[in-house]
Amino acid sequence: MTKDEALYQTERWHSDSFIYSVPLKHTGKFVIILKFSEVYFNEPGDKVFDIAIGKKVVVKDLDIYGKVGKAAAHDEYIQAELRDDKVFINVCIS
Secondary structure, eight states, rough: OTTTTTGSOOOOSSOOOOOOOOOOOOEEEEEEEEEOOOOOOSTTTTOOOOHHHHHHHHEEOOOOOHOOBBBEEEEEEEEEEEEEEEEEEEEEEO
């Protein structure tokens, strides 16, 4: 159970890669929060994927069901910095 339950009740999926594009206006440090919940698969290992920002993989072999089970919230936090119109990824925190 989470206080942000509505955020986890819809899904976006594809059998191939897809991209989010987020415009950034201010330089400085920030945290990217990626919110997940497994709503389809029923066993660990059924869906395992990587998360990349640009060409850098920041989360490798993420298995939502394996981490929290079905229909449970899971967030990934990625620290980053926008400097000179470039995004620098500092560290990935699960």
